[in-house]
Amino acid sequence: MPLNAQTLHTATFAELLADTHRTAVHLEMRDVYAVGDERKDFESFLRTGVPNLDPARSFWPQRTPLVQDAVTRRVMMRRARIVSEPVTDYIRYEHAITPLNLQAGEDVRWLPRRRASDIALPGNDFWLLDDRVVQFHHFTGTGDWAPDCRERTADPAAVALCAAAFETVWERGIPHEKYSVPAS
Template sequence: MTNPVLEGLAKARHSAVHLEMRDAYQPSDPEFIAWQNGKRLDPDDRSSWWRPFLDVVAETTGRGVEMRRARIVSEPVTDYIKYEYDVTFPNVAAGELVRWLPRRQAADIALPGTDLWMFDGSSVLFTYFSGIGEVVDREWRTEPAVVDLVGAAFEAVWERATPHEEYKPV
């Protein structure tokens, strides 16, 4: 089975944006469980944290595609968000721009109902999750009204959000 995110990144020519709005994802993820048990990434040991997705990020940004990820989070943050925060530096090292927005600051933004990727401002990949954060389905959408909603929502979040380097989880 092919990965639609990787397909979107491979085809992207100028932009890829990712909007995350959940406070927890895949609680059975072995890396999250290891983090809960004390495992931390060593920024000085790149071989311990570089993973195949980061090769894709580096290749994508290396060909001039701007990759931006915005995360809307509840505060105080969940353990899962603390984990995400701790493991975000590799994404930044690979060329991805990441920002964080406390949910209270997003209350007046019209947001799509689920997480998404948007590629080149023309196609949206929605990801649908179960209540506990497992991926259950994905759906591509290209209707102009959907693309416009997603683009406006992402830009509003991005404008208000704090860059990863400046954000401190509460």
């Protein structure tokens, strides 16, 4: 799919990812998310302390094939998370379900927020695809999707900021298998 002004704003994320050939990176910077597709699993985790690691349940059946397809096409998929410590219950949950990201083919790193103070970061979480398009995510103060939950741009300055921020976070980040969630 040729990227132009119209497809940039009308394509689904799945279509943009299908047109990605080298890299797809995602930076998460919030300590609490309250998005609807995770709500039941998160509530269950809070009650039981046991994560839902079944990729055929919850929101994973829609997401996993997208990641696996990209990885099969040799797209390097990386996710970095900046987190406050001690972590919130949501970050404990997110850490516990990260094996699903890894099984799908993503590489994941964690960066304690205190080690990110000197990094120029954009104001919102984002996906950066092939260093050509950024999809910012907008959330409400409580962590749910905002009404205008996504914003896309191919602006070179925004792409450069996001690429530099992600690479710095990635370089400082701790691989998932080495990062232990500090006790509250």
